[in-house]
Amino acid sequence: MKVLALKFENYRNLDDAIITPCDGVNVIYGDNAQGKTNLLEAFWMFCGGHSFRGSKDNELIGFGKPFAKLEVRFFGQDREQTASIKFKGNKKQVEINSVAKNSAAALIEKYCAVVFSPEHLNLIKRGPSERRKFIDSAICREKLKNAVVLSKYNRTLNQRNSLLKDIYRHPELEETLSIWDNSLLLNGAILIKQRMEYLQMLEKRAAEYHFGISGGKEQLEIRYLSTTNAEYGDSIEQIHQKLCETFEQSRADDIRNGCTTKGAHRDDAEILINGKNARLYASQGQQRSAVLSLKLAEAAVLSERMGEKPIILLDDVMSELDSKRQDFLLNKLDDCQVFITCCEQSNKEQLKHGKIFNVCNGVIS
Numbered sequence: 001m002k003v004l005a006l007k008f009e010n011y012r013n014l015d016d017a018i019i020t021p022c023d024g025v026n027v028i029y030g031d032n033a034q035g036k037t038n039l040l041e042a043f044w045m046f047c048g049g050h051s052f053r054g055s056k057d058n059e060l061i062g063f064g065k066p067f068a069k070l071e072v073r074f075f076g077q078d079r080e081q082t083a084s085i086k087f088k089g090n091k092k093q094v095e096i097n098s099v100a101k102n103s104a105a106a107l108i109e110k111y112c113a114v115v116f117s118p119e120h121l122n123l124i125k126r127g128p129s130e131r132r133k134f135i136d137s138a139i140c141r142e143k144l145k146n147a148v149v150l151s152k153y154n155r156t157l158n159q160r161n162s163l164l165k166d167i168y169r170h171p172e173l174e175e176t177l178s179i180w181d182n183s184l185l186l187n188g189a190i191l192i193k194q195r196m197e198y199l200q201m202l203e204k205r206a207a208e209y210h211f212g213i214s215g216g217k218e219q220l221e222i223r224y225l226s227t228t229n230a231e232y233g234d235s236i237e238q239i240h241q242k243l244c245e246t247f248e249q250s251r252a253d254d255i256r257n258g259c260t261t262k263g264a265h266r267d268d269a270e271i272l273i274n275g276k277n278a279r280l281y282a283s284q285g286q287q288r289s290a291v292l293s294l295k296l297a298e299a300a301v302l303s304e305r306m307g308e309k310p311i312i313l314l315d316d317v318m319s320e321l322d323s324k325r326q327d328f329l330l331n332k333l334d335d336c337q338v339f340i341t342c343c344e345q346s347n348k349e350q351l352k353h354g355k356i357f358n359v360c361n362g363v364i365s
């Protein structure tokens with residue numbers, strides 16, 4: 001997929017304009033607080049209509065303006081297409097190829113992008129929930145069925161947890177626990193299987209990117225850490241069996257703690273660089289390179305599944321990386337359309353082929 005042109009009107013601090021990126025690497029350059037991330041966010045908004053910064057719709061409208069509008073012309077699914085989103089108050093009006101749509105979710109099937117922003121470093125720096133969220137959102141994006149499984153799992157987990165709290169006070173309720181166990185075990189087994197399959201695909205691509213970014217010096221690995229001893233290669237039935245055994249063994253603990261202590265919602269993925277846990281031992285630059293590799297791998301897996309290469313949006317990626325690692329990002333990713341924001345003059349000069357957009361006080365040149 002390639003963006004051919006993006007038009008914005010009253011969008012954040014950006015002056016109204018139409019920009020035409022190149023097919024390869026586009027560098028968005030400027031000092032702090034000029035509008036670089038705002039521009040990158042505008043490219044992302046067509047992936048379902050939500051900001052990657054968690055902003056509300058009305059925060060996207062330029063101060064004092066009545067609405068904001070973004071229009072994109074892109075090449076995808078072997079043809080030129082258009083889409084637009086108008087933000088007014090907290091409402092969105094979406095059109096795809098001049099046909100009005102009820103929801104911005106309709107854009108997801110048409111337009112695909114992967115974004116890296118500095119908050120994604122939490123994928124390594126923080127606890128397991130960040131990594132589960134990353135994997136779960138990727139598998140849900142791949143198949144709608146996975147989103148249904150995940151939502152059933154979470155719903156049943158909440159119900160089981162509230163029952164566990166009641167059992168503590170009313171032990172006679174224990175026999176009703178199995179009502180929730182059946183659904184939790186079944187959906188849990190499917191979820192774990194999907195996560196493991198996804199991680200195996202992701203690891204292969206991420207390791208290649210990380211090897212490239214680190215100049216052939218570092219080996220990246222990802223391991224699924226299961227609280228139920230599930231292993232790569234296990235069938236859904238085998239995982240289900242292991243989950244049943246774990247639940248049986250941890251039932252007393254669950255009742256004592258008033259929550260489900262083991263299962264898919266407690267699993268983690270360990271990210272290793274040269275055999276060592278990246279959260280504990282990797283340097284800032286290594287952690288950044290690893291997260292970037294995961295994001296680029298996410299794009300590669302998505303492109304194999306969808307038959308379409310997503311656009312890659314990299315916000316503030318250059319800081320903490322040495323010039324060799326920066327060079328990889330600027331000059332070795334040219335098989336897809338990339339947008340990179342940066343503040344350093346030297347990054348602009350490092351770019352061998354591509355297009356540079358200067359952003360100054362919302363004006364793009």
Ligand code: ATP
Nearest residue numbers: 012013032033034035036037038059060061062063
């Ligand atoms: P940095 O290098 O520090 O990341 P940046 O160029 O990425 O800077 P942006 O995050 O794009 O900066 O923000 C640029 C400016 O846009 C900010 O100063 C912010 O106050 C302003 N801004 C944010 N939302 C709006 C809005 N709705 N209307 C007008 N201006 C806004």
Ligand code: MG
Nearest residue numbers: 036037315316
């Ligand atoms: Mg920024």
